[in-house]
Each structure stands twice: as C-alpha cells, then as structure tokens.
Amino acid sequence: MIDLEEQLKNPVWYSLKETHKKFAIEHNGVQFYNPEICSFGSFFDETKTAKAANEYLKNSDDFFFVSENQTPIIDNTKVSLEKKIDGCQMVLNKLTEVLITENIVLLGKEFIDEIYELVWLVMPGYYKRRSFEMGKYFGIFKNGKLVAITGQRMQTNQFIEVSAVVTHPNYTRQGLAKQLIAHTTKEILKEKKTPILHTNKGNLAISLYEKLGYELTRDMNWWSYRKIG
Template identity: 75%
Template sequence: MAFAYSGFLNIQFIIMIDLDQQLKNPVWYALKETHKKFAIEFDGVQFYDPEICTFGAFFEEEKTAKASSEYSKKCDKFFFVSEDQTPLIDNNKVRLEKKIDGCQMVLNTLTDVLITEQIVLLDETHLDEIYDLIWMVMPGFYQKRTFNMGKYFGVFKDGKLVSIAGQRMQTNLFIEVSAVVTHPNYTRKGLSKQLISHVTKDILKENKTPILHTNKGNLAISIYEKLGYKLTRDMNWWLYNKK
C-alpha cells in the first residue's frame, strides 16, 4: 500500500509540474492541445487563426521576426503573449503599438457566491450581442469567432444581454476565464461576480484549473482575489501593427 501511495504522489507531482509549465506559456500549450485545430505555425512560432483570436506564442525569440512578418499578412493587429521573453520583429514589416503589462491569476480556493441572477449558456444566436457588448466595454481584443474557444454565459435584463463571462485559452489542465464585461448601465449589481463564480465552477466540473489574465493595477484584481484567485506571475501582451 505504501508503494501505491508513493506512486500516486509522484503522479500528482508530475501533473503539478506540467500545469506550472503550461501556465508559463498558456497560448503555446492551448494551441498544442485543446485549440490545436485553430493553430497556424511559422517555423516553430504558434498563432491562432486570426478569425478566432490574434494571439501568438513562442519559445525561441530569434524566430519571431520572420514569423510575425508572415502572420501580419493575415491580420492588421496581433499580440505576442509572453511571461518574460521579448519578441524580435522586422521593423520594415510590423511595428510595436504598445506593451501591456499584465498578470496571471490562478484559482486557489473558490469563495461561495450567492447566485441571484438567471445565468444563461449562450449560443450561436447570441454572437452579435456578445460582440457588440464586448466592443462597447473593452474594444479591440475580441473577434466574433472568439466565441468558438469555449463556453460563454450571460445575464439578460429586459430581453437584453447586459453581462457576460466566457472561456478562452484552454488545455487538458486549465481553462481561462475571459471576456468578463458588463454594460455600464448595469454595473455595481454583482453581475460579473456571479458570472465569474459560475464560469469557475463550470471549469472545476471538468477537473481543470481556472485561470485568468488582466492588466496590472486593474481594480478588478481585488474582486478576483475575493473570489479565491491568486496572483501568480507576470504575463505580458505585446501588441503589433502591420506596416
């Protein structure tokens, strides 16, 4: 029995190592696993199909200049996502618009939240409403087909979609909570808090680790922490434009 128990601990340790490794480069591993059908590769640099998402990831910095030039033929703007590496670019083909100093948060222990709203699993019929709401509140980071990356949940008021939360990057070990937005007329009513809790529970049902990304200094970080998420590492977003 002791041997079997020791073996179980070793398996658990291996899983923990794999998860930590994936979280250091979440875009890369999502495109290698759950989202590999959306992957476009240029010499070992991974990108999402730009109709789905405009994120790229890498391990070898010296390959990003050529790869980003090729990818820029498919979309006008795109991101490289990296914990601590700096992409190289061909300044004749693309230019850096800005670097977003971000951070990654991982669920520690989920805090119980009283759900008072009717939370609806959204489908293809809601695509336009989701897109319009996200672009009104948080323009520039969402493609209409980003919906295909995971589940989206919403709250309706008077027949109108007013708050959503969804799932974005994911692998066999984690799923990212994303697109948490609420119409300005319906903020401070606890809608986002309930939706984040609901999406988090849905991820846990799949025996995966819930994570999320946000900007450093975002006021929402305190809300995420109250829900049981913990800051774990920097995760930077390099936004490039095609010249």
C-alpha cells in the same frame, strides 16, 4: 504530459498544442491563432519571432505576442509595436462561495453578435466574432437584453481561462460580474480543470478576483503589433 505549472508559463502555446490545436497556425516554430478566432501568438525562441510575424501578417493586420518574460524580436521595417500591456496571471486557489441570485444562461450561437457588440462596447480592440468558438459563454439578461457576460478563452487538458468579463455600463455595481465569474469558475471545476485568468497590472478588478479565491502567480505580458503599410 507537460505539467500544469509549465503550461501556465506559456498558456497560448499549450492551448494551441492541445484543446485549440484546430485553430493553430505555425510559422518558423512560432504558434499563432487563426486570426479569425483570436489575435494571439506564442513562442519559446524569440530569435524566430521576426520571420514568423512577417509571415503571419500576410493574412492579418495586427496581433499580440503573449509572453511571461521574453521580449519578441520584430522586423521594424514591416511591423510596428503599438503598445505593451503589462499583464499578470491569476490562478484559482479555492473558490469563495457566492450566492447566485441572477439567472445565468449558457449562450448559444444565436447570441454571437450580441456578445461581440457588448465586448466591443466595454473593452474594444481584441475580441473577434469567432472568439465565441474558443469556449463556453454565459450571460445575464435584463428586460430581454444581454447586459453581462463571462467567457472561456485559452484552454488545455489541464486549465481553462476565464475571459471576456464585461458588464454594460448601465448595469455595473450590481454584482453581475461577481456571480458570472463564480458560475464560470464552477463550470471549469466540474471539468476537473484549473481555472485561471489574465488581466492588466493595477486593474481594479484584481481585488474582486482575489475575493473570489484567485491568486496572482506571474507576469503575463501582451505585445501588440501592427503591420506597416
């Protein structure tokens, strides 16, 4: 078994080799998620990424390569780099006790559209409707409306990633995200797995994650590509 520290260096790769292997698509030794599920790709050998990207984009218009410190190689005649997101990985050290005052609900399939709409309202550009299938989603409702969610994304037999932490703009600064992150983290710990998360460097939310017991561990960068033509 690959140890946790090695898995965390390439979380997309190992997620697709373990828990999410049913979503995996492989081209030229490079691993991608089914584009209906997620837009992430992963690799160890960057000399294989150009050919793999060209193949993957036959069935998708865009995707991300996720890498700690390697730079993917692409075919500039067929693929364009839209942006590079300088990200970081955080791993739970010890969860800070949080008072849960909200009613946090495990969200079923009937909420797929509401989750999608809320994520795209707050953080448009990456979430797919079928991303719901990657893990559990939890939500808080106000007046019958879903106003805050937290989900689980990449995962293996050893870790689960906290993701899709979003709150409707009308309900921010009420501690909803804090309670949802704490709840989701506890659910991961119940499975005897390590909670992790990813975010952009400089994100103001990092201070909240740190207060909850997460620690910055490494860079984890997102290279966003789009098919030309």
